[in-house]
Amino acid sequence: MAPAAPRVLVVEDQPAVAKALQVLLEIHDIACATAAGPSEALELVDREEFGAVVQDMNFGPSDTDGRAGLELFRRLRAIDPDLPVLALTAWASLETAVAMVKEGAADYLAKPWDDAKLITTVRNLIRIRELQLDNHRLRATQARERSRLGRYDLRGLVYESAAMHRVVTLAVQVAASDVPVLITGPNGAGKEMIADLVVANSRRKAEPFVKVNAGALPDELLEAELFGAEPGAYTGAVKRRIGRFEAADRGTLFLDEIANLSPAGQAKLLRVLQSGTFERLGSSDQKKVDVRILAATNADLQTAMAEGHFREDLFFRLSVIEIRVPPLRERPEDILPLADAFIERFAAGDSPRKLSPAARAALEEHLWPGNVRELMNRLQRAFLVASGAELEPHDLGLGAADAAAGEAPPPHSDGDADEKRQLEKLLVESGGMVSRVASRLGISRQALYRRMQRLGIALERRPKP
16 A cells, blocks of 8 residues: 655644635645644644645734745745745735745745645645655665665775666675575676675685686586596696686685586586586596585576576576676666776876766767676777877767767777667667667667767668567
């Protein structure tokens, strides 16, 4: 059940008028409280959270110009700056009511008021208030979470988005256990950093942390690489080789690109995950190790399983907890903070550099098919080629400055080609609706139009479903 809307406070010193307002609001299902004057109103607002205040401008026979109403409004603002206030004004105090709106009051209505307009205005103010309170609660929750996360080793992660906050929170939460974790997401999004984060906050953080690109191991080397080998086990094996599982004993083993393992490799890995034991190649002696498994992939394992390319039993062994790292285009709030962090890193010991306004706009408009890794590479490129203290779009290889000057843009890079394909795909998925694509990317329609123009996606020929 949704929580009840906060009450409206009516401040009116004429009992008959106060009663009329109360009845009008309540017959439209708007709960209200009444105060006979400023002192009572301030006491109520100090004790209770109201959705809006409907206040008269004149209090007492000597207050003909609304000064008492203006003073009440200012004191209400001091208690709660976000509280919406609607002034009810007679003609004599109209100028004061207008001044009050300029100071931040939500609106004013002249007496005698129009019932329908008053109810519509009050409902709108209550809705605005509810959104404000929801936003305050969300920010407070995030602040508490960030404060709590501050007690952990966050490995220098830079982020502002709620999407990455959820990723980091989950990674910290599961770090204390020993369950396997599957980290998914596109190339360059930061999967390995999330693995580092899990290990840094685990009870195994002081133990070995061994990383291996599982998908790059050919079948003939897989067993020797993962499980080790005895002398003479294969041609060229002249001494004992310690495998990755054994090297990670009591610690953590990170298996990257797990989807690229061959069927034979998947079977061998599954066996050791099920039994916890293995033999070195060329030996029949069983070895048992205590290893926590983290795995990562940029592939859609659900599709791979449906097509028979990845074993379901291995998937369920690896994915007790799954952490999805979103692509950079799904968290545009992180682009500029990450860029500033990379600039600080690359400028260490050198003259300070900063992004020009045009460069910051170009970064926000780019689709980032290469994700955080592409952002880092573009900033590193800019440091090498920039001639001034300010980094411009052309230093980043984005070409926005040239296009803005009316010059021909530079030839498209491979990154631009990837960006164009991704953007065309999004346009197809949205039925060619630019506003929907802009919303998904977290940018304005104007920014999206500029991006389409830069990539050569003509509006009159944009993809249709």
